[in-house]
Amino acid sequence: MVRRGFGLILSAQPDLEVVAEAHNGREALERAVETEPDVVIMDVSMPELNGIDGTRRILDAVPRARILALSMHRDAVYVREMLRAGAKGYLVKDADDESLIDAVRAVARGDAYLSPSVADTVLADYRRHVTNPLDLLTPREREVLQLVAEGRTNKEIATLLSLSVYTVDSHRSRLMEKLNLNSSGELVRFAIRNGLIA
Known part of the structure; x- marks a missing residue:
């Protein structure tokens, strides 16, 4: 019916x-x-x-x-x-x-x-x-992501955060792995899309 x-x-x-x-x-x-x-x-x-x-x-x-x-x-x-x-x-x-x-x-x-x-x-x-990929990151990784997206070098980031250059490089590698990204350019685009930088 x-x-x-x-x-x-x-x-x-x-x-x-x-x-x-x-x-x-x-x-x-x-x-x-x-x-x-x-x-x-x-x-x-x-x-x-x-x-x-x-x-x-x-x-x-x-x-x-x-x-x-x-x-x-x-x-x-x-x-x-x-x-x-x-x-x-x-x-x-x-x-x-x-x-x-x-x-x-x-x-x-x-x-x-x-x-x-x-x-x-x-x-x-x-x-x-649906989880936001940003939720996968630690506070320190988010901080490093923002600084990378702002165009800072590993050495500048290390100085700003009182870390070794190797630690910053390790954070950058983990960021790319967690977010499934392959380059610094992709990290920058990801940060812009997610409102970390304007």
Whole structure:
């Protein structure tokens, strides 16, 4: 009933056409391969093949398709895994008709779409799981990074921080290793991007 209802809402729009419907994940994959749709509205919880794995398999088979996840789940783990699988949007099932239409059109254009009710969850999850590379550095390494970015030589840094030149060189090497950078120029660009110097 829900699927049929969504189909009627979308079919009523002059710029949208429903080309196929599916009862489960395997059927969704088959229909996507047959019809090569612009947008696939993929339920997260489906029998036989769940929406996360279904999304991956559809995108492997039909790379140009854009996936809009549809779910009753507002849990960060579902949203994260669907987005990681390649979905361009995430819509909760209790969204109104206008939100459904807006979401489909946004995803069709290549824009991302998140239901407002999951946006805060996604932001909180992002903050919890994504660490700033600066957090990997010790206070002394951050200090050395800033001075390197300001164009100071190892000898000048050693004098300023009352360290040996060898210790400064060791800090510089560890910085590059931790930040996966290969040159002083990359260190400078990293420092600028992260607001250590203007």
